[in-house]
Amino acid sequence: MAISFELIKTDPETGARLGRLTTPHGVVDTPVFMPVGTQATVKTMTPEEVYDLGGRIILSNTYHLYLRPGHELIREAGGLHRFMHWDGPILTDSGGFQVFSLAALRKISDEGVMFQSHIDGSKHLFTPEKVADIEGVIGSDIAMVFDECAPYPCSYEDAVKAHERTVHWATRTRDHLAQIGSDQAFFGIVQGSVVRELREASARALVELDFPGYGIGGLSVGEPKPLMYDALDWTVPLLPPEKPRYLMGVGSPDCVLEAVARGVDMFDCVLPTRMARHGAVFTTTGRLNLRNAKNALDFGPLDPGCGCYTCRHFSRAYMHHMFKTGEILGLRLATIHNLRFLLDLTERIREALAENRFAFLKTQYMEAYLTGG
Amino acid sequence: MAISFELIKTDPETGARLGRLTTPHGVVDTPVFMPVGTQATVKTMTPEEVYDLGGRIILSNTYHLYLRPGHELIREAGGLHRFMHWDGPILTDSGGFQVFSLAALRKISDEGVMFQSHIDGSKHLFTPEKVADIEGVIGSDIAMVFDECAPYPCSYEDAVKAHERTVHWATRTRDHLAQIGSDQAFFGIVQGSVVRELREASARALVELDFPGYGIGGLSVGEPKPLMYDALDWTVPLLPPEKPRYLMGVGSPDCVLEAVARGVDMFDCVLPTRMARHGAVFTTTGRLNLRNAKNALDFGPLDPGCGCYTCRHFSRAYMHHMFKTGEILGLRLATIHNLRFLLDLTERIREALAENRFAFLKTQYMEAYLTGG
Numbered sequence: 092m093a094i095s096f097e098l099i100k101t102d103p104e105t106g107a108r109l110g111r112l113t114t115p116h117g118v119v120d121t122p123v124f125m126p127v128g129t130q131a132t133v134k135t136m137t138p139e140e141v142y143d144l145g146g147r148i149i150l151s152n153t154y155h156l157y158l159r160p161g162h163e164l165i166r167e168a169g170g171l172h173r174f175m176h177w178d179g180p181i182l183t184d185s186g187g188f189q190v191f192s193l194a195a196l197r198k199i200s201d202e203g204v205m206f207q208s209h210i211d212g213s214k215h216l217f218t219p220e221k222v223a224d225i226e227g228v229i230g231s232d233i234a235m236v237f238d239e240c241a242p243y244p245c246s247y248e249d250a251v252k253a254h255e256r257t258v259h260w261a262t263r264t265r266d267h268l269a270q271i272g273s274d275q276a277f278f279g280i281v282q283g284s285v286v287r288e289l290r291e292a293s294a295r296a297l298v299e300l301d302f303p304g305y306g307i308g309g310l311s312v313g314e315p316k317p318l319m320y321d322a323l324d325w326t327v328p329l330l331p332p333e334k335p336r337y338l339m340g341v342g343s344p345d346c347v348l349e350a351v352a353r354g355v356d357m358f359d360c361v362l363p364t365r366m367a368r369h370g371a372v373f374t375t376t377g378r379l380n381l382r383n384a385k386n387a388l389d390f391g392p393l394d395p396g397c398g399c400y401t402c403r404h405f406s407r408a409y410m411h412h413m414f415k416t417g418e419i420l421g422l423r424l425a426t427i428h429n430l431r432f433l434l435d436l437t438e439r440i441r442e443a444l445a446e447n448r449f450a451f452l453k454t455q456y457m458e459a460y461l462t463g464g
Numbered sequence: 465m466a467i468s469f470e471l472i473k474t475d476p477e478t479g480a481r482l483g484r485l486t487t488p489h490g491v492v493d494t495p496v497f498m499p500v501g502t503q504a505t506v507k508t509m510t511p512e513e514v515y516d517l518g519g520r521i522i523l524s525n526t527y528h529l530y531l532r533p534g535h536e537l538i539r540e541a542g543g544l545h546r547f548m549h550w551d552g553p554i555l556t557d558s559g560g561f562q563v564f565s566l567a568a569l570r571k572i573s574d575e576g577v578m579f580q581s582h583i584d585g586s587k588h589l590f591t592p593e594k595v596a597d598i599e600g601v602i603g604s605d606i607a608m609v610f611d612e613c614a615p616y617p618c619s620y621e622d623a624v625k626a627h628e629r630t631v632h633w634a635t636r637t638r639d640h641l642a643q644i645g646s647d648q649a650f651f652g653i654v655q656g657s658v659v660r661e662l663r664e665a666s667a668r669a670l671v672e673l674d675f676p677g678y679g680i681g682g683l684s685v686g687e688p689k690p691l692m693y694d695a696l697d698w699t700v701p702l703l704p705p706e707k708p709r710y711l712m713g714v715g716s717p718d719c720v721l722e723a724v725a726r727g728v729d730m731f732d733c734v735l736p737t738r739m740a741r742h743g744a745v746f747t748t749t750g751r752l753n754l755r756n757a758k759n760a761l762d763f764g765p766l767d768p769g770c771g772c773y774t775c776r777h778f779s780r781a782y783m784h785h786m787f788k789t790g791e792i793l794g795l796r797l798a799t800i801h802n803l804r805f806l807l808d809l810t811e812r813i814r815e816a817l818a819e820n821r822f823a824f825l826k827t828q829y830m831e832a833y834l835t836g837g
Contacts, residue, residue, distance in 0.1 A: 131785065132793040137773075160760070160785040168763060168781060176777040387533070390541060400510075404549040408541060412504065412533040419792060420505040 094233060094276040094303055096335045102449050105352040106327075109444040112335055112356075114180040114232035114276070116172065117147065121335065121356040122440050124347065124433045125150045125182060127364060130159065131175040134364045135423045136430070138177040144399070144427065145434035147179055148232070150359040153225055154186025154193070157215075158208050162228040170230035182359070183231035184339070185222050187238040187257075187280070188308070199239065201259060219260040220267040227275055235306055235339075236264040238280040243314040250284035253309070257282045258296040265300050278337060280306040285318045287325045294329035304335040307355070311340040319346070323353040330354075344373065344436050344460055348453045351440055358437075363429035368422050370414040373432040375456075376463045379407075381425065386411040399431040400424075467606060467649040467676055469708045475822050478725040479700075482817040485708055485729075487553040487605035487649075489545065490520065494708065494729040495813050497720065497806045498523045498555060500737060503532065504548040507737045508792075508799045511550040517772070517800065518807035520552055521605070523732040526598055527559025527566070530588075531581050535601040543603035555732070556604035557712070558595050560611040560630075560653070561681070572612065574632060592633040593640040600648055608679055608712075609637040611653040616687040623657035626682070630655045631669040638673050651710060653679040658691045660698045667702035677708040680728070684713040692719070696726040703727075717746065717809055717833055721826045724813055731810075736802035741795050743787040746805040748829075749836045752780075754798065759784040772804035773797075 093115060100109040110121040126133045126141055129152045133141050141149060151171060156162060160174075168174035171181060190197060194206035203218030219237040226234035237260050241253035261279045268277060279297035283289030297305060307326055310319045323338070330336055337357035338350045347358055366372065370381040374394040379386075381393075389407040401410075401424040413421025436456075443452040466488060473482040483494040499506045499514055502525045506514050514522060524544060529535060533547075541547035544554060563570060567579035576591030592610040599607035610633050614626035634652045641650060652670035656662030670678060680699055683692045696711070703709055710730035711723045720731055739745065743754040747767040752759075754766075765775040766783065774783075774797040786794025809829075816825040 130789045130791055131782070132791050135792045135796070137793065137796070159789055160781070164761065164781065164785075167761065168779065174779075174782055176782075388537065388540065406541065406547075408533070408537065409504070409547055409549075412537075416503045416532055418503055418505050419508045419795060420510065422792060423508070423510070423796075 093274045096304065096333065098333060100444060101332070101354075102444055102447070104450045105453070106354045107351045107440075107444055107449050108354055108356055109441060110335065110356055112148075114148070116178060116180045116232050119147045119180055120441055122347075122351045122437050123148060123357050124437045125357065125359040126430055127359055127361045128175070128177070129155050129361075131156060131171060133430075134368065135419075135426045138175065140427070141177070141430070142179065144431045145438060146430065148182060149177060149179065150182050150184060151229070151231065152184050152186060152189060153222055153229065154184075154189035156183075156229060157186065157225050158210055162225045166228045170228075172230060180232040181230075182233040182337075183226050183229055183235065185226070185235040185237045185280075186217065187235075188240045188340070190217060191240050191242070199256075201256060203237075219264045223264050223267055223273070223277065226277075227271075227273055232276065233304065234275055234277045236261045236277050236279055236302075238282060238308055240309050240312070241282065241284050243284065243309075243312045245284060247286065250286050250289055253284070254282045254289045254293045258293065261297055261300055261302075265302070276303045278302055278304040278306045280308040280339070281326050281330075282309045283322075283326075284309055285314055285322050287321075290322055290325040291329060294326050298329065298331060302334075304337060305330050306337045306339050308339045310338065311342060311346070311360075316346065316349075320349055320353065323350060323355065327354045344433065345457060347433070347436060348440070348457060352449070352453060363433050364426050367425035367429045370421070370425065372425050372428050375459050377460060381407065381410045381414050381421075383411075393428050394432075397428065397432065397435070399428050401428040466647045469677065469706065471706055473817060474705070474727075475817055475820070477823045478826070479727045480724045480813075480817055480822050481727055481729055482814060483708065483729055485521075487521070489551060489553045489605050492520045492553055493814055495720075495724045495810050496521060496730050497810045498730065498732040499803055500732055500734045501548070501550070502528050502734075504529060504544060506803075507741065508796045509803070511548065513800070514550070514803070515552065517804045518811060519803065521555060522550060522552070523555050523557060524602070524604065525557050525559060525562060526595055526602065527557075527562035529556075529602060530559065530598050531583055535598045539601045543601075545603060553605040554603075555606040555710075556599050556602055556608065558599070558608040558610040558653075559590065560608075561613045561713070563590060564613050564615070572629075574629065576610075592637045596637050596640055596646070596650065599650075600644075600646055605649065606677065607648055607650045609634045609650050609652055609675075611655060611681055613682050613685070614655065614657050616657065616685045618657060620659065623655075623659050623662055626657070627655045627662045627666045631666060634670055634673055634675070638675070649676045651675055651677040651679045653681040653712070654699050654703075655682045656695075656699075657682055658687055658695050660694075663695055663698040664702060667699050671702065671704060675707070677710065678703050679710045679712050681712045683711065684715055684719070684733075689719065689722075693722055693726065696723060696728065700727040717806065718830055720806070720809060721813070721830060725822070725826060733806075736806050737799050740798035740802045743794070743798065745798050745801050748832050750833060754780065754783045754787050754794075756784075766801050767805070770801065770805065770808070772801050774801040
C-alpha cells in the first residue's frame with residue numbers, strides 16, 4: 092500500500108477532522124496546506140526553507156513538468172524528488188486543470204485531449220493512461236487522475252460532460268494502474284460544477300472505484316464562496332470517512348477554515364506565493380499591499396502576531412522599499428511570510444482539533460480576518 | 465579611531481598583503497571581497513546567507529540609497545545596518561561613479577554635481593559635504609569621498625580635470641568632517657585614468673590628506689586589463705603600507721589575483737551577482753552559461769570542486785531548467801555559487817599568504833581559470 096490514512100479524531104461540533112497521512116516519503120499531519128511547486132520549485136524558496144516554514148508535502152504539476160523539463164529528463168535525474176532536492180512527500184496534479192486553462196488550443200474527446208503547448212505551440216495528446224505513466228515517472232507520492240475541469244460558469248450540459256468524462260477517465264486510470272502493476276497512490280477527482288445532483292453522482296461513481304483518497308475539483312474557479320461551500324456540503328458526506336479529502340486550489344485563510352469545518356483534510360493554492368510576488372501579504376486582520384505608500388514610513392513588522400523570519404527582522408518600510416526597487420529579496424521575504432501564515436493557520440487548526448476547540452478558533456479567527464480587527 | 469588596519473604580512477615574492485581591518489561592526493580579514501548590496505540588499509540574498517557564504521563586509525551605494533528610500537528614512541529606521549538587518553561592517557560608495565554613469569543629465573562644477581535622477585528625473589545637487597553628510601546618516605563603517613570618475617577612454621584634459629576635482633573634493637570632505645567632528649572613516653579615491661603622471665599626482669595628493677584608507681577608482685571601466693594592472697603598478701607603491709587599499713569595482717577571479725599580487729587588500733564587484741542573474745556562473749575552469757543547451761542533460765554540479773549549497777544539492781540540468789522557466793530560485797542558487805566562488809578564492813588567497821605560497825596558488829589558479837583546465 093503506497094499511502095495510508097489514519098483518522099485520529101472527528102470534531103463532533105463541526106465535522107472537522109484530525110488525521111495522519113503516511114506516504115513513501117514521510118508522514119503528514121492533516122489538515123494540511125501544501126505549498127505549490129509547479130515547475131519543480133516552490134517559487135523563490137529552497138526546499139530546506141519550505142520545510143523550515145512547516146511545509147511537509149508539496150504539490151507539483153504534470154502538465155508543466157511534462158512540457159519543461161520533460162518527464163524523460165526527470166526519469167534520467169532519478170525522479171522529481173532527487174531532481175528538485177526535496178525528499179518529503181510530493182503530490183502531482185494531473186494537469187487536467189492546466190490543459191483547460193493554459194493550453195493554446197485543445198480538442199477534447201472521450202479518448203483524451205489533444206492540446207498545443209502554451210510555451211511553443213507544439214502538439215501533444217494527453218490520455219488518462221499517458222498522464223498516469225508520466226506521474227509514475229515523476230514518482231509522486233500522491234498522483235491525481237486526469238480529469239476534465241469545467242469552467243465557472245458553464246452550461247448544465249458542459250457540467251454533465253465534464254463529470255462523465257472524469258468518471259470515465261478515472262475508470263481507465265484505475266484499470267491501467269492494475270494492468271501495469273503500479274502501487275502509486277492515485278486520487279480520484281470529484282467534478283460536477285456547482286450542481287448538486289452532478290456532485291453527488293460524481294462522488295458516488297468515484298467512491299465505487301475505490302481510490303485511496305479523493306480530490307474535490309472544479310471549485311475555486313471563480314464561483315462565489317457560498318456556492319463552493321454548498322458544493323462541499325453536497326460532496327463530502329458521500330466520501331468514505333477513512334480516506335483523505337483534498338480540496339484542490341484552495342486557498343485563502345477563510346476558505347481553509349470553512350472547508351476544514353466541512354471535513355476537508357488537504358489544501359493547495361498558489362495564492363500565498365503569487366500574492367507575495369505581487370507585494371501583498373496576509374495579516375491576521377486581512378491583506379496588506381506593501382506597495383501602498385502608507386507603508387513607506389512604517390517601521391513595524393508585517394504582522395505583529397507573526398513569528399516568521401521576515402516579521403522578526405524586517406519592517407514594512409523595508410519591504411515597501413524592496414517592492415519599489417523591484418528587489419528579489421522582497422519577493423522571498425513576502426513568500427516566507429505568506430507561506431508561514433497558512434502553515435501556521437493549519438498548525439493552529441490541528442492544535443485546536445486536538446484540544447476540542449476548533450469551532451471557537453474558527454469564529455475568533457474569521458472575525459479578525461474578515462473585519463480587519 | 466573609527467577603523468584600524470593591521471598589516472600582518474607582506475609576501476616578499478609578490479608584494480601581496482595579509483591584513484586585518486577592524487571596524488565598528490566587526491573585524492575583516494584581508495584580502496577581502498565585499499558583496500555588493502546597492503539598494504540595501506545583496507541581490508536575492510538574506511543577510512544571514514551572505515554571512516554564511518563567508519561575506520564579512522558588504523558594500524552599499526550613496527547615490528541609490530539617497531534616491532530610494534532616501535537617507536532621511538534610513539535615519540528614522542536607525543541607520544542602514546538596522547534597516548537592512550545586516551550587523552556586520554558596511555562600506556558605502558559615494559555615488560560619484562553612479563552620478564556619472566546613471567544620472568540622466570548632470571552639470572559638473574567645482575562646487576559639485578547637479579544631476580537628474582535616473583528614476584524620476586528629479587533634480588539634485590551632490591557636493592562633497594552633502595555626500596559626506598548622507599554617508600554619516602547611513603552610518604557606514606567605511607565611507608568613500610565624493611569623486612569624479614573619468615570614463616574610458618577620455619581625453620588627457622578630462623583625466624586631469626577629474627583628478628584635480630577629486631583631490632579638491634577630498635580636501636573639502638576632510639575639512640568638513642573635521643568641522644562637524646565626525647570620526648567616520650572616509651577613504652580617499654585615487655583617480656588619474658590610465659595616465660602614469662596623473663595616477664602618481666593623485667596618489668601623492670591624497671596621501672598628503674592622510675585618509676585612513678585609499679580607494680583606487682576609475683579602473684574596471686572598460687580599459688584593457690593590462691592597462692589596469694599598469695595603473696596599479698604606478699599607484700600602489702605610493703600608498704602608505706600601513707593603510708588598506710581598495711580596488712573599486714573589481715572583480716573577476718583573475719583580476720583579483722593580479723591585484724592582490726600588486727598589494728591590493730579590498731575588492732567589490734557586481735559581477736558575481738549580476739552574472740548569476742543572467743544565468744552565468746564561475747567555475748575553476750572558466751565561465752559557464754547555464755542557458756546553454758548542453759547543460760540540459762548534465763546531472764553533474766556547477767563545479768565539481770565547489771562545496772557551496774548549490775553544488776552540493778542541484779545539478780546543471782536543474783539549473784538549466786530554472787533559467788529556461790525563469791524561476792527565481794535559479795537566480796538565488798547561481799548567486800550563492802558565484803558569491804561563494806569569490807569568497808572562497810579570497811579565503812584561499814589568505815591561507816596561501818599565511819603559508820607563504822601565494823605566488824604558486826596564483827600561477828596554478830590562473831592557468832586552470834584562463835585555459836579552461
